Amino acid sequence: xxATTPAIELEGLVHVYPEGTRxxxxxxxxxxxxxxxxxxxxxxxxxxxxxRHLNGLLRPTEGVVRVNGRDTVDVRVARLAALVGLAxxxxxxxxxxxxxxxxxxxxxxxxxxxxxxxxxAVAAALTAVGLGDAADANPxxxxxxxxxxxxxxxxxxxxxxIVILDEPTTGQDLRGAARVQEIVxxxxxxxxxxxxxxxxxxxxxxxxxxxxxxxxxxxxxxGTPAEVFAxxxxxxxxxxxxxxxxxxxxxxxxxxxxxPTEAALAEALAERG
Amino acid sequence: xxxxxxxxxxxxxxxxxxxxxxxxxRQLLRISLLLTxxxxxxxxxxxxxxxPGETVLMVLGPFDVTVEGVDFAGQTLVRLxxxxxxxxxxxxxxxxxxxxFDLERRGLSPRFAFVxxxxxxxxxxxxxxxxxxxxxxxxxxxxxxxxxRARLRGVLPLVGPVLLSSLTxxxxxxxxxxxxxxxxxxxxxxxxxxxxxxxxRLARWLLIIALAGLVIVRLLGAWPxxx
Amino acid sequence: MLExxxxxxxxxxxxxxxLHDVDLxxxxxxIVGLVGGNESGKSTICLVASxxxxxxxxxxxxxxxxxxxxxxxxxxxxxxxxxxxIGFQNPATxxxxxxxxxxxxxxxxxxxxxxxxxxxxxxxxxxxxxxRIEHLADRDxxxxxxxxxxxxxxxxxxAMGPRHVLLDEPTAQxxxxxxxxxxxxxxxxxxxxxALLVVEHKxxxxxxxxxxxxxxxxxxxxxxxxxxxxxxxxxxxxWGVEPPARVRLARALAARGLPGLAQxxxxx
Numbered sequence: 001x002x003a004t005t006p007a008i009e010l011e012g013l014v015h016v017y018p019e020g021t022r023x024x025x026x027x028x029x030x031x032x033x034x035x036x037x038x039x040x041x042x043x044x045x046x047x048x049x050x051x052r053h054l055n056g057l058l059r060p061t062e063g064v065v066r067v068n069g070r071d072t073v074d075v076r077v078a079r080l081a082a083l084v085g086l087a088x089x090x091x092x093x094x095x096x097x098x099x100x101x102x103x104x105x106x107x108x109x110x111x112x113x114x115x116x117x118x119x120x121a122v123a124a125a126l127t128a129v130g131l132g133d134a135a136d137a138n139p140x141x142x143x144x145x146x147x148x149x150x151x152x153x154x155x156x157x158x159x160x161x162i163v164i165l166d167e168p169t170t171g172q173d174l175r176g177a178a179r180v181q182e183i184v185x186x187x188x189x190x191x192x193x194x195x196x197x198x199x200x201x202x203x204x205x206x207x208x209x210x211x212x213x214x215x216x217x218x219x220x221x222x223g224t225p226a227e228v229f230a231x232x233x234x235x236x237x238x239x240x241x242x243x244x245x246x247x248x249x250x251x252x253x254x255x256x257x258x259x260p261t262e263a264a265l266a267e268a269l270a271e272r273g
Numbered sequence: 274x275x276x277x278x279x280x281x282x283x284x285x286x287x288x289x290x291x292x293x294x295x296x297x298x299r300q301l302l303r304i305s306l307l308l309t310x311x312x313x314x315x316x317x318x319x320x321x322x323x324x325p326g327e328t329v330l331m332v333l334g335p336f337d338v339t340v341e342g343v344d345f346a347g348q349t350l351v352r353l354x355x356x357x358x359x360x361x362x363x364x365x366x367x368x369x370x371x372x373x374f375d376l377e378r379r380g381l382s383p384r385f386a387f388v389x390x391x392x393x394x395x396x397x398x399x400x401x402x403x404x405x406x407x408x409x410x411x412x413x414x415x416x417x418x419x420x421x422r423a424r425l426r427g428v429l430p431l432v433g434p435v436l437l438s439s440l441t442x443x444x445x446x447x448x449x450x451x452x453x454x455x456x457x458x459x460x461x462x463x464x465x466x467x468x469x470x471x472x473x474r475l476a477r478w479l480l481i482i483a484l485a486g487l488v489i490v491r492l493l494g495a496w497p498x499x500x
Numbered sequence: 501m502l503e504x505x506x507x508x509x510x511x512x513x514x515x516x517x518x519l520h521d522v523d524l525x526x527x528x529x530x531i532v533g534l535v536g537g538n539e540s541g542k543s544t545i546c547l548v549a550s551x552x553x554x555x556x557x558x559x560x561x562x563x564x565x566x567x568x569x570x571x572x573x574x575x576x577x578x579x580x581x582x583x584x585x586i587g588f589q590n591p592a593t594x595x596x597x598x599x600x601x602x603x604x605x606x607x608x609x610x611x612x613x614x615x616x617x618x619x620x621x622x623x624x625x626x627x628x629x630x631x632r633i634e635h636l637a638d639r640d641x642x643x644x645x646x647x648x649x650x651x652x653x654x655x656x657x658x659a660m661g662p663r664h665v666l667l668d669e670p671t672a673q674x675x676x677x678x679x680x681x682x683x684x685x686x687x688x689x690x691x692x693x694x695a696l697l698v699v700e701h702k703x704x705x706x707x708x709x710x711x712x713x714x715x716x717x718x719x720x721x722x723x724x725x726x727x728x729x730x731x732x733x734x735x736x737x738x739w740g741v742e743p744p745a746r747v748r749l750a751r752a753l754a755a756r757g758l759p760g761l762a763q764x765x766x767x768x
Contacts, residue, residue, distance in 0.1 A: 042675045042676065043675040043677075043678070143538050143539045145538040171538075171669075171672055172538075173537040173538040173742075175537065199675050199676055201676075202745065241676060243676065246745035246746060246749055247745070250749065250764075250766050253766060266752045266758060270758060
C-alpha cells in the first residue's frame with residue numbers, strides 16, 4: 001500500500017435491500033488516508049447503508065468497495081474490524097459487560113490483543129473519551145451521554161486506522177458534544193481516517209474538513225464546509241431538507257462569501273473592517 | 274388394526290382439503306412436518322424397537338422389531354399429524370387481532386386481550402433489535418461466520434444486550450401504555466370485531482356437539498381403544 | 501394549569517433525591533421549554549409533573565403537583581391521563597403494537613377509557629386533525645418515518661383528552677425533517693389552548709417555539725423566564741446547555757469587538 005492509496009474507495013456502489021428498497025444507486029467516493037469526512041442527509045438518504053459497506057456488514061449489489069486498496073468482497077466482517085472501527089448510534093444495543101473496562105476490552109480482545117497491550121489500549125481509549133475515572137463502574141450506572149462515549153471508546157481501543165462514528169452527537173448534551181469534537185480532532189492528529197454520519201450541521205461544519213451530502217441513495221454535494229454551505233449550494237441542500245448553519249446564512253446575506261462557522265463569520269467581518 | 278387409522282386419517286383428509294381450499298396447503302404441510310418431526314422420530318424409535326409383541330419382523334441387535342410395534346408407531350404418527358395439521362390450519366387461517374377482539378367481545382378481559390395481541394406483534398421487533406445488536410458486535414470483531422467455538426463465545430455479547438435493552442425499554446413502554454389507559458380495569462366498547470356468520474355459528478355448534486358425543490361414546494366404551 | 505410546588509423526588513431504591521424543591525407552572529395555551537445538561541433532572545420533572553412518579557413508578561415525592569388547583573395524588577393513572585400526558589423520545593416504544601392503522605392506534609386510548617364508540621371516533625378524528633395528520637389515518641403505524649411516528653404518538657396522547665402535554669425530547673431521535681415536522685405540529689397544538697412543556701437539547705428549536713424557558717441543573721430550577729432572555733443568559737453553557745445559534749453568533753462577534761447582528765442588518 002503506497003502513500004497515495006486511498007483509505008476508502010467506492011466505485012459505482014449500488015445496494016438494493018432484499019425487500020427491494022434501492023438504498024444506494026451508484027455512489028463514487030474516495031477518502032484519502034488521514035481525512036476527516038462527515039456524511040449528512042435525511043434518514044433514508046443512504047448514509048447508514050453506505051457506512052455499513054465499509055466494514056462488510058453489507059455487501060454491494062453492484063460496484064466495488066476497497067479499503068486500503070483491497071477489495072472487501074471476500075473479507076469477513078471480523079477481519080475487516082481490524083481496519084475499520086464502526087461505532088453505532090445506540091450504546092444500549094451493544095453494551096453487555098458488567099464493567100466499563102471489560103466492555104472496552106471486548107473489541108481489541110476479539111482482534112487478538114492480550115496482556116499489557118490490551119490494558120494499554122483500554123486505558124488510552126477511556127482517557128480519550130473522558131471515562132478514565134469510571135473504568136470499574138457498571139456501564140448502566142453511567143448516564144446516557146457517557147454510555148455513548150463508552151461505545152466510542154470500545155471502538156477506539158481497537159486502534160483501527162479508519163474510525164467511523166454513527167450519529168455521535170445525537171442525544172449528547174453540550175459537554176458530551178464538545179468531547180466528541182475533541183475525539184475526532186485527536187484521531188486526525190494521530191493520522192487516522194475519520195468518518196462521521198451526522199444530522200448536526202453545526203458539529204459537522206466546525207469539526208470536519210470535508211462534507212458529503214446524500215439524498216435518495218446518491219451523493220449530491222461533496223466539498224469543504226465552506227463549499228457545501230456556500231450560497232450556490234443552498235438549493236441542493238434545500239432539496240434534502242437540510243439547512244446551512246446560521247453563520248453561513250448570515251455571511252452570505254452580508255456578502256462575506258462562505259462562512260460556515262461562527263469563527264469564520266467573525267474572521268470575515270474583521271477582515272472587512 | 275385398520276380401525277385405529279381410519280378416524281385420524283379422515284380428519285387429516287378434512288384438514289388438508291380445507292387447507293387447499295384456503296390456499297395454505299403448502300405452508301400447512303411445512304409447519305406440521307416441522308412440528309411433528311422431532312416427536313415423531315422419538316416415538317417411532319421407541320415404539321418400533323421396544324414395544325412388546327408376538328410377530329417379530331426382524332431383529333436389530335438387542336431389539337425385536339414387531340408388527341405390533343410398527344402398528345403402534347404408525348397409529349401414533351397419524352394421530353400426531355392429525356393434531357398438528359389441525360393446529361397449523363387454525364394458526365394459518367386466523368387473523369390474530371380479529372381472534373383477540375372476538376374473544377374480548379365475548380368477555381375476555383381487555384388487558385389479557387392486549388397482552389395476547391402484543392405478544393404476537395412483539396416478535397418482528399425483537400428480531401430487528403437482535404439484528405442491530407449483532408451488527409454492532411460484529412463491527413467490534415465478533416466472528417459470527419467462523420467456527421462453532423467462536424460462535425458459542427458470541428452468545429453472551431449477542432443475547433445480553435437483547436435482554437438488557439428489552440428490559441430497559443420495558444419500563445418506558447409500560448409507562449407509555451399506562452398513560453393511554455391500558456391498565457384501566459373494566460370493559461371497553463370495541464370499534465370493531467369480526468362479523469359472525471350463520472354458517473360459522475353452525476359449524477361451531479356442530480363441533481361442540483361432536484366433541485361432547487365423542488367423549489360420551491368413549492366413556493361408554495363403545496369405541497375400540499388403541500391396543 | 502399545572503403546578504409543581506416544592507417538588508422533591510427520590511426514585512425507588514435510590515438514597516438521594518434527584519429533584520430538590522422544584523417550582524414550575526404551566527398555563528393553558530403556553531409553551532414552556534425545559535433545558536439542562538444530561539442527568540440534570542429534566543426527565544424526572546416530566547415524570548413528576550405527569551404524576552407517573554410516584555403513582556406508577558414508585559419513589560418518594562415531597563411537595564405537590566396540582567392540576568387546576570387539585571392535587572394529583574390519589575388519582576388512578578387513567579384518570580390522570582385525561583388531565584396530563586407525557587410523550588417520550590422513541591416513537592417505537594410508544595406504539596402499542598396492536599393497531600393495524602394509525603386511526604386505530606390513536607383511537608386505542610379513548611377506547612381503553614371505556615368511552616362509547618361515537619365519542620372514541622370523534623376524539624381520534626380531532627386528534628389527527630389538530631396535528632394535521634389525517635392523511636396518515638390508513639397507514640401502518642410501524643411503517644412511518646421517525647417524525648410521522650412521533651406525531652402519531654402525540655396524537656394518541658391527545659386523544660385521551662388532556663389539556664397539559666409534556667414532551668420529553670420529542671425530536672431527539674429524529675432527523676432535521678422530522679424535527680421540523682414535530683415543531684410545526686407543536687405550534688398548532690398550543691394554538692388550541694393546550695399547555696405544553698417541551699424538554700429539548702435543541703435550543704434553536706425552542707427559540708422559535710416557546711413562550712418561556714426554564715433551566716434545570718442538579719435537580720433544581722435555576723432560571724425561569726421569557727424564552728428570549730433565558731436563552732441569552734450567559735450562564736447557560738455552564739449549566740451544560742448550548743445556546744441557540746443566534747446567541748452564539750452574537751457572542752462570537754462581540755468577542756472580537758465587532759458590531760452585533762442587528763447593527764449589521766440581520767435579519768433584513
